[in-house]
Amino acid sequence: MKKRALAAVAALCLGVVALIGPTSAAVAAAPEGAPYVAVGDSIAAGTGSLPYVDTSCLRSKRAYPDLLGASPGAPPVTMACAGAGTADVLQQIAMLDAGGALGADTQLVTVTSGANSTGWQNALAVCAGGDSLACQQAIAAIGDVALLKQETHALLTALRAAAPNAVVVITGYPRLFGTSGETCTIGAYGGSPAKVTPQQALIANSIVDAINLAIADGLQLYQFQYAQTHGGTLDAIVPVDVTGAFLGHGLCDAGDRWIAGLSSGKKADGAFHPTAAGQQAYAALIAAALGG
Template sequence: MRRRTLAILTALAASGLLAAGIAPATAADDPPDGAAYVALGDSIAAGTGNLPYVDTDCMQSRKAYPQLFARAFGIDVASSACSGATTADVLTEQLSHLGSDTQLVTITAGINNLGWTTLLQECAQDESSLACQAATGGAFAALAALPDDIGLMVATVRQHAPNAHIAVTGYPMLFGQVATPCSIGAFERTPVKVTAAQAQFINVAVMQVNGAIAAGLAGYALEYSQMTGIDANVSFVPLTGTFAGHGLCDTGDRWISGFVNGAPVAARSLHPNSAGQRAIAELLVEALG
């Protein structure tokens, strides 16, 4: 089914029904029955932090993986991805490009349900602080609900795009193996160093988010097939293996930016850089091709 999805997109590109390009489509650009390829999600899908932006409100970059993936096939992408988006935001703000002609939807969403930015800011500095403990408590509650949130999000996308393959990515772990305190930039002019315990805490949190996303998608797929008797036409695309060796404090080239001060570049903090976005796009080409 995944090969069929990319075969359709490639055929559309070859026939001229889709124009090559990397700029996100607007609602006015969409055909009445939906764009062929639609990207949804949060700052990872938006490519936040990688200038220049094609949408400054959502910090949506020309170097985001959906744009790079689309370029590989000579097609357009209609991207609604927006920095800070939760799964609820996907449902309320990002479905306008979908329709019966939509053949592929890629989604990166879920981690912001946990209040991820607050969790990182508080716990990267002092995991024993009251602020970190409060953020952690809220994150655990959201994590427990995340499989259901993912299932609802995918089910709703399916209602709006009944013929599409839906590919949901996971998240990369931020850190490699940290043996000694490692500098990852500065936050509010204060240098930030991460200990092995802090790096492990954050990596475990990402692993738990990835597990919840995979579980939610698997649960949806099982229920869909039981109700309809056909395959759910969804896939989970993990990123952890691809990013191995390229995290912060890691042995290879960094594919994730550390803490960065000053607008507009501060938004790149703890996000995949341009090399990381390229790696995600290449993984999707391999996984869906």
């Protein structure tokens, strides 16, 4: 997955450079950076919401960056890619900066990143198979979520260096299974119904909570250090917590599901990702956080 993410980033960067073209007086007077830039993982790419506009990154035109960009008429320059971990997103930022898409005139940057750095998606897939021992082993193999604090700090530092005047929005992740307290079916796995027990749902949701907390801690660390060097002033970074909006819309909830379940069909790559409705919720939450 990481190879796919990096290869797609490299290809898009070459396209950005090609659009910029050779140095000239006209180019020198052009804006420094696109108005809106999006980076991140499969959530920001809209993975699972067909059709894809980039099959290498499983990037959809129904992803929240495209929904946000449609309103002011400023489509995003996006490198969000399925499978991207924090290191990959740092590479996205570096290549967008080098290609001229990020700069002093960039007004908005959105980022969703962190979950892939823990390996928790593998644990979800294993646990859905129904083998309790394999599930426990996969959960035990999840990486140290606390490391996301430093990784988030590094992401924000890189974004601010590349786009010094932009408003930066950093989002969290939704809980997947809700709080029904009962075993629920979340789709099909290997030709059989895939079920999640209340204990498995609780563990998965607690991991998401830990990821969101680490991201928030990383933002707090960044703001603390920024304030120290800027006379107490905080940076224009907007956190967006999506957990409240997704309550009642998880895989084990009775309401409309905003999370895709397991499937052997064309949307199999979108399992445990926001549906089109979930992507709309992300866009609405970000728009509200930005004052509409």
